[in-house]
Amino acid sequence: MVVDGFFVAGTVVCLVSTVLCVGAAILRQPPNDVTILAVAAVELFLLVYLVAGIIRQAGGDPVAGEVWEFWGYLLTALLIPVGAFWWAILERSRWSNLVLGAVGATIFVMLFRMEQIWHGVVPA
Amino acid sequence: MTRRSEAGRTAREVDGSGVAEALSRGPGRLLIAVYGVFALAATARAVFQIATKFSEAPLAYTLTAIAALVYVFATVSLSRSGPRWFWLSFAAVGLEFIGVLAVGTLSIVDPVLFPADTVWSVYGRGYGFVPLILPVLGLWWLYRHRAVARVS
Numbered sequence: 321m322v323v324d325g326f327f328v329a330g331t332v333v334c335l336v337s338t339v340l341c342v343g344a345a346i347l348r349q350p351p352n353d354v355t356i357l358a359v360a361a362v363e364l365f366l367l368v369y370l371v372a373g374i375i376r377q378a379g380g381d382p383v384a385g386e387v388w389e390f391w392g393y394l395l396t397a398l399l400i401p402v403g404a405f406w407w408a409i410l411e412r413s414r415w416s417n418l419v420l421g422a423v424g425a426t427i428f429v430m431l432f433r434m435e436q437i438w439h440g441v442v443p444a
Numbered sequence: 445m446t447r448r449s450e451a452g453r454t455a456r457e458v459d460g461s462g463v464a465e466a467l468s469r470g471p472g473r474l475l476i477a478v479y480g481v482f483a484l485a486a487t488a489r490a491v492f493q494i495a496t497k498f499s500e501a502p503l504a505y506t507l508t509a510i511a512a513l514v515y516v517f518a519t520v521s522l523s524r525s526g527p528r529w530f531w532l533s534f535a536a537v538g539l540e541f542i543g544v545l546a547v548g549t550l551s552i553v554d555p556v557l558f559p560a561d562t563v564w565s566v567y568g569r570g571y572g573f574v575p576l577i578l579p580v581l582g583l584w585w586l587y588r589h590r591a592v593a594r595v596s
Contacts, residue, residue, distance in 0.1 A: 333543060338591055389492060400481070415470045419477040426481050 330431045333365045338424030345417035365400040384440025411428040459509040486512035501560035530592045541579035
């Protein structure tokens with residue numbers, strides 16, 4: 321597993337986002353500015369990762385694994401924070417913050433797999 | 445604000461489980477969100493496997509596709525209200541539970557049958573055993589809301 325800057329940055333963003341959302345849920349808070357911004361930060365990271373991916377792909381540092389598997393993961397990942405936000409704000413309860421907290425955890429797993437595909441690591 | 449909603453919840457509980465509360469409220473929202481993630485993951489995986497390497501392990505990849513359908517259906521049915529959707533959810537989650545137990549056991553007893561991993565191999569080990577825990581939580585959640593089944 322090659323650990324690069326994207327992986328480190330993404331892991332930090334996902335971890336902080338999940339901790340904030342789960343913390344708010346434990347404090348019995350409904351979704352608020354902090355937890356919504358925490359999920360927005362995950363989406364922002366994915367957008368940066370998308371732009372960087374396009375630049376790397378075009379600039380001679382292409383995906384080592386299956387190209388369309390990588391882009392499939394990334395485009396799906398981009399929809400997850402948006403979908404979770406929509407699902408969470410329909411009910412203002414602390415459980416909605418756990419839905420938002422699931423975003424960071426899910427995106428982390430997907431980022432892990434995307435990094436494997438990018439660097440051509442075959443999963444065990 | 446928070447206190448009021450807690451009080452409301454208690455009032456409903458005092459009322460007994462006779463009140464048909466939507467399955468998609470409270471903890472149900474998280475349950476459905478996790479089902480949604482698995483629906484997405486299993487569908488993407490099934491499409492990828494069947495499109496690129498179906499002949500390598502037809503049984504395993506067909507099972508992934510079936511698992512994907514079950515997750516998609518459960519996500520939709522759990523988020524709907526009424527007795528009809530309750531029983532359809534029960535069927536979907538029950539099928540999911542039987543599936544993960546059967547495939548999990550078979551993949552350990554007869555690994556040759558499953559040369560490639562599925563979502564349900566070794567009770568969902570590749571997915572942190574969430575595929576094993578999820579139907580248990582789903583069935584428990586449905587049982588808690590069994591009053592929904594009686595409302596016509």
